[in-house]
Amino acid sequence: MCTLEKRGSLFVLTLTSESDEQHRLNPTLLSSLLAALTQINSQATSASALVTTAQGRFFCNGFDFRWARAAADPQAARIRLRTMSNSLRPVLAALFSLPIPTVAAVSGHAAAAGAIFALAHDHVLMRADRGVLYMPEVDLGITLPDYFAAVMREKIAAARDVVLAGRKVRAEEAVEMGIVRSAHDSAEGTVEAAMSLGEELARRKWVGEAYVEIRQSLFPEVCDVLGLAPKSIVSKI
């Protein structure tokens, strides 16, 4: 589902393909992501950073609708969908609360909840040779959970094009739109660039408590819908 390894100063979280090459977010993957982020939070030092990536041509293709539709009836399917939506919240809250810089190496398609998961990182790098960022909800005729909309509003200036027009955004366009920091010519190139960015950020040795507070203060609507209460740290000056 996902693996967590420590490489030098970096925590590397990888979505793995053994059961689903699209890395769709179902309860199993969501709970292993939450466990990994909880572990990172407890082990993080001021000289570390997180790089999140995935195997194969998908970064993450959103919630696992197969699992939802496999329920006994439409009502039960809706409950399963709501379960997944509710379980992604604490994963995003954990990302927004990590006391270290976070980098997503988007190594392939990132759609719907998968795009939200990527955008919840501080920095997003993306491969340019294939893969799109895509919010299919408008095409599918489903509404956005409140926290999806908040992430889109606060992380993307052109939210209309992405959310209301269902535009499939390739890496180079995403760079122009200010969504993605840089585009790279392969999955490996993307991960390598994310690793060097992560190492560079780790070397800044930022104070974790202040870093979290600044992050949360910059994205107050997201933090509000995720139930992250603003806290005031007493800092040393």
Place this chain on the structure above:
Amino acid sequence: MCSLEKRGNVWILTLAGDDAQNRLNPTLIDYLASALSRLASNATPGSVLLTTAHGKFFSNGFDLAWARSASSPAAAYDRLQSLVASLRPIIAALLSLPMPTIAAVNGHASAAGFMLAISHDYVLMRGDRGVLYMPEVDIGLPLPDYFVAVMRSKIRSPAVLRDLGLGGAKMTAAEAVKVGIVESAHDSEESTVEAAMRLGEQLARKKWVGVVYAEIRKSLYPIACDALGLTQKAIVSKI
């Protein structure tokens, strides 16, 4: 010392602190408070404010050296909090000043100095030296609520907010023009101030009604105004 002089319709406020970095301490902040209140009461249609300084620094932020020279860490923290509290009404006064405002950023503008600059309607900056910089992440300080509110009101790109707030990016005038924080970059302190003066004279010729101008400005930056406790006044206009 600071000065406030009038050239035609343009009021020129020159920052000069106790040090070359124009660090904001109680003396400088008190001066700003009285200058802005004098401006607010003397505004006539066509008045414009141009704020600048001399040398390498526009303002390097709060006077942390003054805060740290307190008798204990707790007293230092109290001093910092008092600086944060006393700049709040300055930023509020700028956002409600009944005339167009221009900052001619002659050098480094960091932290509270950066906030002071972007609280003006127009920011012009010298391009040959000086950066805009939020050092808080580097020194482990959170951002005061109204800093974040002013940044979110004035800087619309999430990536730029991230780079400044969470990346400790040092932004040159050219970069700041590219991302829309600064109107134009100029090749020296003098040419920055001259360009700001020309812009000021141009705005002065509009002879805008100050109270209306201030209300329109506030309505454009509701997040900042909310954090600063500024409310919208109902004006009965001529139409």
